[in-house]
Amino acid sequence: MSQQQIVAQFEIPYRACLDGDGVPLGALPAWVEDAELLRRMYRMMVRARTFDTKAVNLQRTGKLGTYPSCLGHEATHVGVGAAMHADDVLFTVYREIGTKFWRGVEMLDILLYWGGDERGTRYQQSPQDFPFCVPIGSQMPHAAGAALAIQIRDQRRCAVAFIGDGGTSQGAFYEAINFAGVRSLPLVCVIVNNRWAISVPVVAQTAAQTLAQKAIAAGIPALQIDGNDLLVVRDAIGDAVERARAGGGPTIIEALTYRLSDHTTSDDATRYRSAEELAAAHRLEPIARMRKFLQSRGLWDQANEDSLKAACSEEVDTAVKQYLATPKQSTDAMFDYVYAQLTPALRAQRDEARRYAALAH
Amino acid sequence: MAKMTMVEAINMAHAWEMAHDSSVVVLGEDVGTNGGVFRATVGLQQRFGKARVQDTPLAEGLIAGTAIGMAAQGLKPVAEIQFMGFIYPALDQIASHMARLRNRTRGRLTCPVVLRMPHGGGIHAPEHHSESLEALLCHHPGLRVVCPSSPARAYGLLLAAIRDPDPVMFLEPVRLYRFARQEVPDDGQALPLGCCFVLREGSDVTIVTWGAMTVDSLKAAEQLAADGVSCEVIDAGTLAPIDFDTILDSVVKTGRLVIVHEAPRTCGLGAEIAATVTEQALYDLLAPIRRVTGYDTIMPLYRLEHDYIPGVARIVDSVRTTLAE
Numbered sequence: 252m253s254q255q256q257i258v259a260q261f262e263i264p265y266r267a268c269l270d271g272d273g274v275p276l277g278a279l280p281a282w283v284e285d286a287e288l289l290r291r292m293y294r295m296m297v298r299a300r301t302f303d304t305k306a307v308n309l310q311r312t313g314k315l316g317t318y319p320s321c322l323g324h325e326a327t328h329v330g331v332g333a334a335m336h337a338d339d340v341l342f343t344v345y346r347e348i349g350t351k352f353w354r355g356v357e358m359l360d361i362l363l364y365w366g367g368d369e370r371g372t373r374y375q376q377s378p379q380d381f382p383f384c385v386p387i388g389s390q391m392p393h394a395a396g397a398a399l400a401i402q403i404r405d406q407r408r409c410a411v412a413f414i415g416d417g418g419t420s421q422g423a424f425y426e427a428i429n430f431a432g433v434r435s436l437p438l439v440c441v442i443v444n445n446r447w448a449i450s451v452p453v454v455a456q457t458a459a460q461t462l463a464q465k466a467i468a469a470g471i472p473a474l475q476i477d478g479n480d481l482l483v484v485r486d487a488i489g490d491a492v493e494r495a496r497a498g499g500g501p502t503i504i505e506a507l508t509y510r511l512s513d514h515t516t517s518d519d520a521t522r523y524r525s526a527e528e529l530a531a532a533h534r535l536e537p538i539a540r541m542r543k544f545l546q547s548r549g550l551w552d553q554a555n556e557d558s559l560k561a562a563c564s565e566e567v568d569t570a571v572k573q574y575l576a577t578p579k580q581s582t583d584a585m586f587d588y589v590y591a592q593l594t595p596a597l598r599a600q601r602d603e604a605r606r607y608a609a610l611a612h
Numbered sequence: 613m614a615k616m617t618m619v620e621a622i623n624m625a626h627a628w629e630m631a632h633d634s635s636v637v638v639l640g641e642d643v644g645t646n647g648g649v650f651r652a653t654v655g656l657q658q659r660f661g662k663a664r665v666q667d668t669p670l671a672e673g674l675i676a677g678t679a680i681g682m683a684a685q686g687l688k689p690v691a692e693i694q695f696m697g698f699i700y701p702a703l704d705q706i707a708s709h710m711a712r713l714r715n716r717t718r719g720r721l722t723c724p725v726v727l728r729m730p731h732g733g734g735i736h737a738p739e740h741h742s743e744s745l746e747a748l749l750c751h752h753p754g755l756r757v758v759c760p761s762s763p764a765r766a767y768g769l770l771l772a773a774i775r776d777p778d779p780v781m782f783l784e785p786v787r788l789y790r791f792a793r794q795e796v797p798d799d800g801q802a803l804p805l806g807c808c809f810v811l812r813e814g815s816d817v818t819i820v821t822w823g824a825m826t827v828d829s830l831k832a833a834e835q836l837a838a839d840g841v842s843c844e845v846i847d848a849g850t851l852a853p854i855d856f857d858t859i860l861d862s863v864v865k866t867g868r869l870v871i872v873h874e875a876p877r878t879c880g881l882g883a884e885i886a887a888t889v890t891e892q893a894l895y896d897l898l899a900p901i902r903r904v905t906g907y908d909t910i911m912p913l914y915r916l917e918h919d920y921i922p923g924v925a926r927i928v929d930s931v932r933t934t935l936a937e
Contacts, residue, residue, distance in 0.1 A: 340685070369715065369716055369717075369718055372716060372718065373720060378720060379684070379721075381684070382716055382717055382721075386704065386708045386709075389705065392673065392678050392681065392705060393677055393684070393709065394681060395674070395677070395678050396680055396681020396689075397684065398681070399678060399681070399682055400681065400682045400685035400686070401685065403637065403664070403682075403687070410681070422671075422673065423673055423674070423704075426671040426673055426677075427678075429669055429671075430674055433669065588714050588715040590756075590778050591722070591776075591777040595853075
């Protein structure tokens, strides 16, 4: 004879504030009364999209390297930035322009990075934030380590880490959230589920019903939200950040959004997904929805929109001019930061590179 | 002054630096309550507390990656990987991030991390516990790779590694952990990184080696001395970036070079040393450079490990061969 009983049960809640047309689904968080904050967040989404459109065009005209567009992710990216405190520390993948902009990273930095120049990681306004992380999932242990350092020093701060849907298949993701759970680390992990890891859809990535539920195995509270709803992103991440900063431990939030662009400028998404699916996703995109909400509250009008777009275009054009006018680094730049001090062997190689660079000019 | 083993000297270096620098934090598998599988961190958690001596989950990639995040926040993590054969899951973090964070942020974020790991075989350990993988690490710009060969050098080099602003891979030869005792003053004096140690001066042939093979090389030199052969034995100490000046000066003096390492021959660090000496001192050589190394085989299980690891006889024969040429 054997006996069976349920020893553990779990639920994954889903939260949204607005429907696809920007109409509130219920009572809104109190902070939504802060009209200037709402406008600031909206402006940042438009700023990110304006920049993004220009960056893709620069790549198409041979003036920028491979570039991963953030089209469609603006609410998730800006909402996370707006929920963080300046002294928190950010770990991104490589698409989170809106979060970086919110934290003071300059358009010029992003252009330099994707334009093949390490100086694009200088982040003068957020000097503790990590640069983009290209090897998928490998940023997660860094975020856990920063969170551990914060905990060791008993600071009221937290680490915030992005990861994509594909990234949740990586061992580094599981290792890091397992550690965050067992140590109750001040870590907020945002899973940006944009449905596609290059050509692989989430249904081919995992049999898990949600990505948020991966948190359960690590003993971490989890939540799924509408990642195209700026209000719920800022609200849910804000709650998680405040809890982490107060010593309440980690949270994992899965933000459902959609990658409206190709994976990068080197990709052609028409090879693997339908025009119908893309069109349906466009109808749920985050910026139009937020604009409708602001308009319905009398916080935004066409004149605001026109002047915002003009200002964003001007800012992007200025950044592009600066970027195009930035001379490439000297060959010394390859050698200067390998170690804190140049080694004798590297000095010899640096001098060789100098000689050949001089010959080429 | 009490004589101590290498593992005791390593423990003492941890304790000195933790007592003098509150940013030094130890992490790894079993390093806390248990004091490490070789007892290198024994007593540290009791003395410095659980916040500064962290038992981590069993995941080498996590240990390396976590150390990066901690270092970028201003701590100085000293992390233990239980055996070098288990370094592979951590290589992604070491190569993709630890080695390059300074470069890719133009010096804004850095990784003053020490990853300690037992190196080599000879203690009848199970499979995967006896590997010599220094060449994997030496191939990555941005890393320092250090391998001590005595208790005193382990103490001084570990202090230097912890104080270094760049990531240091600290390879501890397992069969030297408790091989010999030596007086080691607990004075906080670091030894220089990036410098070879001339362990024995000689005039006929230069032997360059590191880690546990220094012991066999010194024995070989002693044996050869009885026959009137004068060997200069150089412990490379820091394997990357390596001090070629000392090696080249010695080769210019002796005209002969034998390189001894436990790792497999092909693409081993010995090949790099031989190539550099050939490039820079070919006309000072009186004979071809010889390598005495592990074979290009899988590290065998322990019944054959001493047939794999180069011993005194192979070193002596190579020296005699080079002298006969």
